[in-house]
Amino acid sequence: MKKKRDWGYLGSLCISVLLAFVIGAVILAVAGFSPVKAYAAMASGAFSSARHIGDFLEYAMVLCLTGLACVLGSRVGIFNVGGEGQLLLGAVVGCQVGVWLNGQSPWLAIPAAALAAMAVGAFYALIPGWLKVKVKVNEVITTIMLNTIAASLCQYLAKGPWKNPNKNMVAATAQLDPRYWFKTLIPGSNLSTAIIAAAVVTFLTWYVMQKTSTGYEMKLTGQNPRFAFFSGIKTDRIVLACMCISGAMCGLVGMFRVYGAEHLYRSSVSNQYYFEGLTVAMIARYDPVTVIGLSFLFAILKIGAQGMELSAGVPNQIYLIIQTVVIFCMAAESGVFASLRAGAQRKKARADIRRKEEESHV
Amino acid sequence: MFEGVLRSVFSAGTFNQMLRSATPVALAALGGAMTEHAGIMNIGMDGMILMGAFFGVLGSYFFGSAAAGVALVLAMGVLVGLFFALFVVKFKSDEFIIGTALNTFALGLTSFLSRSIFGAAGTKGNPALPTVHIPGLDAVPFLGRVLNDNSLFVYVTWALVLIMWLFVYRTPYGFWLRASGEKPETLRTAGIAPERMKWLASVLCGLLCGLAGAHLSLGQLQGTFAEDMANSRGYIAFACVIFSRANPAAAYGAALMFGFFDAIGLRLQDYISSDLTNTIPYVITIVMMVYVVVRSQRKKRRAGKRLPARQT
Numbered sequence: 184m185k186k187k188r189d190w191g192y193l194g195s196l197c198i199s200v201l202l203a204f205v206i207g208a209v210i211l212a213v214a215g216f217s218p219v220k221a222y223a224a225m226a227s228g229a230f231s232s233a234r235h236i237g238d239f240l241e242y243a244m245v246l247c248l249t250g251l252a253c254v255l256g257s258r259v260g261i262f263n264v265g266g267e268g269q270l271l272l273g274a275v276v277g278c279q280v281g282v283w284l285n286g287q288s289p290w291l292a293i294p295a296a297a298l299a300a301m302a303v304g305a306f307y308a309l310i311p312g313w314l315k316v317k318v319k320v321n322e323v324i325t326t327i328m329l330n331t332i333a334a335s336l337c338q339y340l341a342k343g344p345w346k347n348p349n350k351n352m353v354a355a356t357a358q359l360d361p362r363y364w365f366k367t368l369i370p371g372s373n374l375s376t377a378i379i380a381a382a383v384v385t386f387l388t389w390y391v392m393q394k395t396s397t398g399y400e401m402k403l404t405g406q407n408p409r410f411a412f413f414s415g416i417k418t419d420r421i422v423l424a425c426m427c428i429s430g431a432m433c434g435l436v437g438m439f440r441v442y443g444a445e446h447l448y449r450s451s452v453s454n455q456y457y458f459e460g461l462t463v464a465m466i467a468r469y470d471p472v473t474v475i476g477l478s479f480l481f482a483i484l485k486i487g488a489q490g491m492e493l494s495a496g497v498p499n500q501i502y503l504i505i506q507t508v509v510i511f512c513m514a515a516e517s518g519v520f521a522s523l524r525a526g527a528q529r530k531k532a533r534a535d536i537r538r539k540e541e542e543s544h545v
Numbered sequence: 546m547f548e549g550v551l552r553s554v555f556s557a558g559t560f561n562q563m564l565r566s567a568t569p570v571a572l573a574a575l576g577g578a579m580t581e582h583a584g585i586m587n588i589g590m591d592g593m594i595l596m597g598a599f600f601g602v603l604g605s606y607f608f609g610s611a612a613a614g615v616a617l618v619l620a621m622g623v624l625v626g627l628f629f630a631l632f633v634v635k636f637k638s639d640e641f642i643i644g645t646a647l648n649t650f651a652l653g654l655t656s657f658l659s660r661s662i663f664g665a666a667g668t669k670g671n672p673a674l675p676t677v678h679i680p681g682l683d684a685v686p687f688l689g690r691v692l693n694d695n696s697l698f699v700y701v702t703w704a705l706v707l708i709m710w711l712f713v714y715r716t717p718y719g720f721w722l723r724a725s726g727e728k729p730e731t732l733r734t735a736g737i738a739p740e741r742m743k744w745l746a747s748v749l750c751g752l753l754c755g756l757a758g759a760h761l762s763l764g765q766l767q768g769t770f771a772e773d774m775a776n777s778r779g780y781i782a783f784a785c786v787i788f789s790r791a792n793p794a795a796a797y798g799a800a801l802m803f804g805f806f807d808a809i810g811l812r813l814q815d816y817i818s819s820d821l822t823n824t825i826p827y828v829i830t831i832v833m834m835v836y837v838v839v840r841s842q843r844k845k846r847r848a849g850k851r852l853p854a855r856q857t
Contacts, residue, residue: 210654214661262641320838321787323588323641327780328827339820458649465642498660503653510646511632518636 192468199512200480207505211497221497228490229483237372239479239486241444244381245436246478249460250467251388252432257469258392259418259425260405261315265326266433266457268333269307273300273434275337278441278448279345281359289362296363297438304434305427307333312426316419334450341448355449365443375443384432389471401425433457459485462506466513481506550816557690559808564691565765567797567804568699569594569757573782574789574796575702575709576753581791582713583739583746584726585633588644590754591779592651593625597758599655602770603662605671611763615674618759619752626751627744634743648779656772663770671768674698674760696764698756702797705753709793722746754779777827784830788837803830 208218229239249266256263277300284292311325338354341347347355365375392398403411404418412418440452463481467473488502553559573590580587597618604617629647632638659667674697682693713719724732725742732739757778762770781803789795806829810822 210657214658216661264645314835318835318838319842320834324780324784324787324834325831327777328784328831331777331827332824335820335823339818342820343818455652458645461645462649465645498657500653500657500660503649504657507646507650507653510642511650514632514636514638514643514646518632518638521637522635 192473195513195516196466196509199509199516202512203505203508206508207501210504211501216495216497221491221495221501224491224495224497225484225487228494229487231490233369234371235486235490237369237374239482240378241373241375242485243479243482244378245440245456246460246463246482247385247475248381248432248436248439249457250464250474250478251385251471252429252436252457253461253464254467254469254471254474255388255392255425255429255432257464258401258405259422260408261312261322261422261426263308263311263326263426263429263433264323264461265308265311265329265333266429266460267453267455268326268330269304269430269433270437270440270453270457271337272307272333272437273304274437274441274452275340275345275356275448276300276303277434277438278356278359279340281363281442282345282357285360292360292363293442296442297435300434300438301431302434304430304432304437306430308426308430308433309423312423315426316422337448338450341450345448347447352447352449355447358447359442361446363442364446365439367443373444375439377439377443381439384435385475388432389475392471397421459503459506462510466506466509550813553815554809554812556812557687559805559812560691561695562808562811563801563804564695564699565804566807567800568696568702569761569765570778570782570785570803571702571797571800572698572705572757572760573754573779574785574800575705575793576750576757577782577786578709578713578789578791578793578796579722579746579749579753581786582719582723582726583743584729585743585746586640586644587629587750588641588783589629589647589779590644590750590782591775591777592644592648593622593629593751593754594758594761594775594779594782595648595651595655595773596621596625597755598762598774599659599758599770600755601759601763602668602671602768603658605673605763605768606663606668609672611672611674611768614672614763615756615759618755622752622755623748624751625755626748629751630744630747634740634747652773655770659770659772667769667771667774669766669769671763673768674764696760698760698764701756702760705756706793706797709753713791713793718742718745754782757782781826781830784834788833799833802833 204222208222211218211221229235249270252266253263277296280296280299281292284295307329311320311322311329314320314325315322341354341356345356346352347357365377368374368376368378392401400411400416401421403414404416404421408418436456437452441448445452459481460478463477464474467477484505485499485502488497488499491497491501492499573594576593577587577590600621601611601614601618604614605611606614608614625647629643632643633640656666659665676694676696677700679693683689711719713722721732721737722742722745724735724737725739725746729739732742758775761774761778762768766774782800785796785799785803788799803826807826810825813822813825
């Protein structure tokens, strides 16, 4: 039964991605670009050099971790839309801890920075989580407001108290000691040893969610909170814990971005990356394994789109359009199928009634 | 110095700014009130505003007049509303997913089109909506400076608040609209399809959010489009809808409150970093949300206490 449904999902996903590319081509053509050339530039943009492959792997890491952070929340029935703010705060605090510990051994500084980033992310996720659990405030609105607040706060810190000593850097913190940087795996790219840590985090998240009794309790809490509560699961505590871990993961992504790629905090640490991870999680229907797979696909698209912008002059935002059209296509497919099924059922029911009537006449 | 701060915060300029900041939020909140009455959780208002802002400027750019821009916005607003309803009402998709996807889609589409048409992330100096000068109002000392010489849509919004209030509470359509959210099956028994009212609500929301965007780009910013210029206003409007329990008049009041804190933030920029003052309206929105929920819970609890007394 379960396998059958998975195949259906895979089929609808493939059709949706194809359709999204077709719709993307139409939009490209309307805007006056050649779709064939644009897509060719996109493909070569993602794979043409080792550097691009490194960038795409790094971006897949970001998408995978943020997507899983979102899955973690939705599994227990809370939508963490505030990952962007948690990520930014994790990045700025993680970076500043590294600056403060300048001169210490990397074995002290890097774990301290990671812990600080996770703590800040977790705390920032705890606010909407607590408001949702204890006061029952809609978490979508609070988390989005907190995103905007965090972005302004980070901007303030990077311009004011934690500013880069170099006057030409307007909104950035001081640069990290090169000893603290994660080793770059492919020269020139953003890919660093952070991806190994990310793989460990990904595995742990998947393992806890799918293979442990805690994961089962989480699923139960999300599907039927009342039943879970009366079966003795401490639902409030599970929701809060998941929200905190989700925030901690986002904070960690921010720290990875700083220590792996940017080496200081500035707003390019994240450009709505969490929302792209969230979109991936939605397309994957909040299934952790699918999130991992899809984050590679969308990372290729994103890096390809950036290459396309450079070589063919097509704005890379076509990537956002394609990504969201996939969601619309999947929703439309399931909607059309559902209405077809409902129609077939109605027809069958009508036929049944007619047959019964005929039988009773006989 | 403190006295100077107070004088600058409570000047006519602040209240004028309040009116300007409140107007786009209020227009979107009017639209959100429609979908809220129809029982649709509309997270996608931010994207609808962004589309309105972009297509307003686009129409103004192509046809050389702000009126053409507004006409294009109205057409697009209907389309976006129909699109939203197609998924949420017809296909019964998850409102949260569709709303979020709509926001990201709007961000992608407007940025993409802006870069392909204007060749840059934004554009400015396109034909804008006129400001309205009411002769004689200047004679009134304080109010004259607050209320006079605003962009056209500030006054249109007042009319729309009244119209939407009358529509929701004084017409049969408004009655059916509210029933389609509260008691859809009862409405169906009465012979009216609740789905049809939901489609209507969604189209109205698309129209009003589009106008909010058009005011933002063509009115407030004089023909300017910038990437992601909705700047979470759609979510603030959503908070206003919840705060006002979808009453159009109260939603305007909530939007004014947001505008007031936004204006105070702008005034305080002379004294504190603008990055910190920018957060004020968002912090206030969270506080508002918490207050509303706590208030309604207290009311419920009180009602619960009264119930057994009535039974005896």
